[in-house]
Amino acid sequence: MRWRELWRTRWRHLRKRLAHWMTGKSELERACSGRVYDAKMRLRVFAALEQSAELHPLLEELVGKSERPPPSPASASIDWDEVAERVLARKHDARTPLRPAAREHVACGLREWREWQLACRQVQQWTRTPFDADNAAHGQALERLWSLLLPGVARYGGRRTKAWTMLGFQGSDPATDFRSMGVFALYQLVYFAESRTMVAQRIVREAGGIDTAADTETPYHYPFALVGIHLSEWVARLLLQARCFERHWLGLAHDDILQRLHDVYSDTFTLFHIAWRSAPSRSLMEFPDMFRAFCAQIERHIRAGVLLSAPRPSRPAKEGEASAASPRQKVQAGGG
Known part of the structure; x- marks a missing residue:
């Protein structure tokens, strides 16, 4: 596999140099050469920046050098035209004319790249933050x-x-499973429980070996919390390594990207x-x-452009059942 990756990398580098020699334009300029900033251009600009x-x-200046993103990323405070100028100063060949819309397209691509990076770095931060029993926010979650x-x-x-263990943890201390x-993984379980309370409660009962309708034991039990933790590992891989969601979510604000990631998790759990x-x-x-087979099947659907949705209960939640919180409340339950 390594020699194949090496060959792809070298072939891509050679192709870039050849295209630059033939057109006199960098990859970023070629990506921005169209008149309309559409979905195809969005992906090409993103790839060129990456x-x-x-x-x-x-680019690191746009998101900060620390692993933890700023608490309140203020994209509006950034002069995107000025940043686009700095980018083009490095990537534009002065011997070739620059299309009038190129600067605007680069600015759009930079904004979207930053939002995507903020979402990815937030997920990375959460996965690297161990559950701390002395952290009030962790305990409350x-x-x-x-x-x-x-x-x-x-x-x-x-x-x-x-x-x-009634929730499917292995022992008496959930912190062990969250390692x-x-x-x-904790925040995603909480999101699932908040946004789909009735469904999650039923799954806990049935995963615990109780048939909800007949109130009898069944052979279908499995550890609910452990499955949730494995699903969190799966969706994080799809976002950060397999890069399955760029074509669907690129262009969204980072909070919306995080919410959709949690929705994929919740729907996949239900399915x-x-x-x-x-x-x-x-x-x-x-x-x-x-x-493993189920997750591979869902991943194939996502790669094919199909984001599945699980069925939702039709009746409204009763008093005492939590309603869905806002995206920021759900995904920023405590920051670690």
Whole structure:
């Protein structure tokens, strides 16, 4: 695989140099050569910015050098025309004329690139932030998860208690399970429970081995929280490594990108539960293979341009059931 990647990299570099020699324009200028800033141009400009080593220092100034994004990213305070001028000063060949709309297209691409980076870096920050029992925001988010999914159920024994296994954690301390994905997994579980409370409560019951309709035990049980943590790892990979969502979400504000990522997580969780219970018979021995196959199938759909939506309950939530919070409330439950 490494030699293939090396060959692709070298071939792409050669192709760029050849195109530059033939047209007298950089890759970014060629990407902006159209008259209309459409979806195709958006992706080409984004790719040109991402792959330009020369522009890397300048682009880093737009998002900050620290891993943690600013608490209130103020895109409006940035003079995008001035930044576009700086970019074109590095990428434009003065011997060739510059299209009048190119500067505007570059400015649009820079704004969208920054919003995308802010969303990606927020996810990276969450995955690298371990659950901290002494952090009040982390503790409140965990308690919120319990109260949403098991309303009216008392939990005895403090924070460390075997009662957490009712939500599908492995032992008495959920912090142990969150080690792989940090507070990102916790925030996604809370988002799912807040935005789809009725669905999440039913899944917890049925995943725990109880048939909601008949109130009897079933063979379809699985650890709810652990599945959620694995799904968080999956959606983070799709965003940060597989880059499955750029063609769908590029151009959105970073808060909207995060909300849509959480919605993909929530819908995938619901669809997985439906698929698991639709089979004639299931055992935990089959679970890993079925889970991997299901996630691979959903990823293929996403790559093909289909973002699936899980069914939602039709009736409004009753009093005591949480309603969906705003995107910022959902995804910024405590920052770590």
